[in-house]
Amino acid sequence: MIKHIKPYYLNIMAVVVLTLGGIMLELLLPTLMANVVDIGIVNGDINYILKTGGLMLVFALAAIVLMTGVSFFASKTALGFGRDIRRSLFVNVENFSLQAFDKIGTASLITRSTNDVKQVQDVLNMILRMMTRAPLMLIGGIIMAVTREPGLSVVFLGALPLLAILIFIISRKAIPLFVSLQKKTDKLNLIVRENLTGVRVIRAFNNENHEKKRFDAANLDFRDTGIKVNKMMAVLFPVMMIVMNFTSVAIVWFGAVRIDQGIMQVGNLMAFLQYSMMILMSLIMLSFGFIMIPRAKASMDRINEVLKMENDITDTERPKNVQNGQGTVEFRDVTFRYAGAEKPVIKDISFKAKKGETTAIIGSTGSGKSTLIKLIPRFYDVEKGAVLVDGVDVRELPQETLRAKIGYVPQKASLFSGTVAENLRYGNEEASEEDMWKALDISQAAEFVRNKEEGIKLMIEQAGANLSGGQKQRLSIARALIRKPEIYLFDDSFSALDFKTDARLRAELSKETKDAAIILVAQRVSTVTDADQIIVLEEGEVAGIGTHQELLAENRIYQEIVSSQRAEGEGA
Structure with missing residues (x-):
């Protein structure tokens, strides 16, 4: 000191x-x-x-x-x-x-x-x-x-x-x-x-x-x-x-x-x-x-x-550059464990998420879905294997460059005290009012914002205390959309939405994000049915990869997830 x-x-x-x-x-x-x-x-x-x-x-x-x-x-x-x-x-x-x-x-x-x-x-x-x-x-x-x-x-x-x-x-x-x-x-x-x-x-x-x-x-x-x-x-x-x-x-x-x-x-x-x-x-x-x-x-x-305390995640002395507009993510035999953990949270994970495709990740609670998402923006470093963005190991990319390519919506919607506009500009400081309303329309948040007298100048309390869970999630999605990234990461970001709003939002998202790679974590089967590939995780390992129809026909774990959710729906 x-x-x-x-x-x-x-x-x-x-x-x-x-x-x-x-x-x-x-x-x-x-x-x-x-x-x-x-x-x-x-x-x-x-x-x-x-x-x-x-x-x-x-x-x-x-x-x-x-x-x-x-x-x-x-x-x-x-x-x-x-x-x-x-x-x-x-x-x-x-x-x-x-x-x-x-x-x-x-x-x-x-x-x-x-x-x-x-x-x-x-x-x-x-x-x-x-x-x-x-x-x-x-x-x-x-x-x-x-x-x-x-x-x-x-x-x-x-x-x-x-x-x-x-x-x-x-x-x-x-x-x-x-x-x-x-x-x-x-x-x-x-x-x-x-x-x-x-x-x-x-x-x-x-x-x-x-x-x-x-x-x-x-x-x-x-x-x-x-x-x-x-x-x-x-x-x-x-x-x-x-x-x-x-x-x-x-x-x-x-x-x-x-x-x-x-x-x-x-x-x-x-x-x-x-x-x-x-x-x-x-x-x-x-x-x-x-x-x-x-x-x-x-x-x-x-x-x-x-x-x-030395930061264990630092930029390499000789960082590599990547071209804009590619937007691909690849996991190669990735294994990761938290500090002090006895066994890995995820083990030998391999898959590729391409530009213009949606990759969904589904599995039971504790299977490692959210952890897998957090490895892409390099919140943690892998223990074994590699996470690649546009063909380059994320450890060889400057963190600022890497995260500029990503629009991340966390599992727990995190908003800051300030106006709606100020929160949206966390995604893009130069966003115009037109850009903000477009993002709000796509995320199905425009209606409740317009109903407020202040509009996008509506004051949000600390952690969004004056908003519902669904409203916070939709604003978080709008914040990621306004960034216009090459890769979208949705970490169970639709859980607080009703089925109707969820369906409308995904329909609008598919139009807006057709030139980007989408990786989403979900609990509902209805959210992942239209995905180009679905990755089923079980105890940190890949239990199956395929489309909804392929997994429904061949994968036992996916069949159990679908049947359990159908039973819940019938019971309701």
């Missing part, structure tokens, strides 16, 4: 220089005050008192100006650093493969991009303002105190090792708890996110009480860990204040003895007492740092884990 701080080195240098200047002025004040007492007051020299007092006032005002500058540059650096880290995280996560998403999880990525960055940002601000100031003041205070009264310095020098040991012990015990606290924040975020996105399901099944108990358990666990940390921290400050007060009492006691013996002057004692308070206050500031830094370190480690 050091490279994110480098752009701010001038600000950091300004902080150090201004802090050093401010501390030097502050360190001179007790000496000037001692001179006022020992020279001005003792000798009754009013002019000296006024002159030195005026100088003290100037020094104090100058120190205030310098420390204000420190706060300005420190805040500017910390906030800029936080902004840069958040952007790096966002950009890195945007380029993640789905495998990397699965490894960390959405809830944890959100926590790392917000809460963890905030922790590191706050600590950087504190380091620049306090942790830069504290060591300089500590060293300067010790030098000034020892210079004025070497004999009395033994009092507070004896207190320093005690405070250092205390800070070390508490910090060592606190670090594991801070790491645990961040993980529990992840869990809380996960539960809250699931409840907010799944609120309809929770209410439909009357599971509010179950979710409350689940949240309470995570919340109490978070609270208990936080209390453990704060109990440790609660010990630190009272002990430090006791040490400080006893040190002050000891200084006054031994200082009074030295004054009584004529070894020391009153002004010197007052100056020494102020220097000792500066030294001990600098230790308190350092202890603040040792409290905050362990938690920030835990956050920093979590951020670095994301920033250092």
Whole structure:
């Protein structure tokens, strides 16, 4: 993360220089005050008192100006650093493969991009303002105190090792708890996110009480860990204040003895007492740092884990080019398994989807249909074999070039907050209003959009919460159509449509996509009957390839699927 701080080195240098200047002025004040007492007051020299007092006032005002500058540059650096880290995280996560998403999880990525960055940002601000100031003041205070009264310095020098040991012990015990606290924040975020996105399901099944108990358990666990940390921290400050007060009492006691013996002057004692308070206050500031830094370190480690994570799907150094307008997809003995899985999800899959043809994939739940579709835009890389687009292995194509050839409609319709037009332009930024209405007509979404007063300016809520499942699917299909790709991938994209709308949509699609290759995953037999070839999957392997009539005559698994759906239709 050091490279994110480098752009701010001038600000950091300004902080150090201004802090050093401010501390030097502050360190001179007790000496000037001692001179006022020992020279001005003792000798009754009013002019000296006024002159030195005026100088003290100037020094104090100058120190205030310098420390204000420190706060300005420190805040500017910390906030800029936080902004840069958040952007790096966002950009890195945007380029993640789905495998990397699965490894960390959405809830944890959100926590790392917000809460963890905030922790590191706050600590950087504190380091620049306090942790830069504290060591300089500590060293300067010790030098000034020892210079004025070497004999009395033994009092507070004896207190320093005690405070250092205390800070070390508490910090060592606190670090594991801070790491645990961040993980529990992840869990809380996960539960809250699931409840907010799944609120309809929770209410439909009357599971509010179950979710409350689940949240309470995570919340109490978070609270208990936080209390453990704060109990440790609660010990630190009272002990430090006791040490400080006893040190002050000891200084006054031994200082009074030295004054009584004529070894020391009153002004010197007052100056020494102020220097000792500066030294001990600098230790308190350092202890603040040792409290905050362990938690920030835990956050920093979590951020670095994301920033250092290498994307397992990258463009080759020597990418190949393909001609536009071909639009063919071929699977050659493809085998794939998810990370950590014992056996492959799909195994030895081979087929070819040609331009102007429709290839349908059907099979039981868990047979690997959606996984097969996700290998084409290279959301995952194959374990064995190859996926080819226009005769070139997708691993040898630039991802941008590959995905520009594809119009993908996911199984779960994903829309973004914004207008209908803005969502459609995700497919093609330069799409005209005419293009949008054409895509809406083909996808059978035009009717419900026209019925809205706003038309294509209709605002869609996050994840399309104000639309039905069928409306979301039709808008997702329109978004893919407006792209005018060479390859269409429909991942069970008609499941929320009624049979009549499904039939109309497929009829219109066949006209619009006659020069493209279509690969669609479906559960309904009625959706795949007109396909040029149907691939039947069973437990990740090809159980048959052919037309509807061929499979109906020869393939047992396809016959079972058809008969089960007919029985359901008759029952209905």
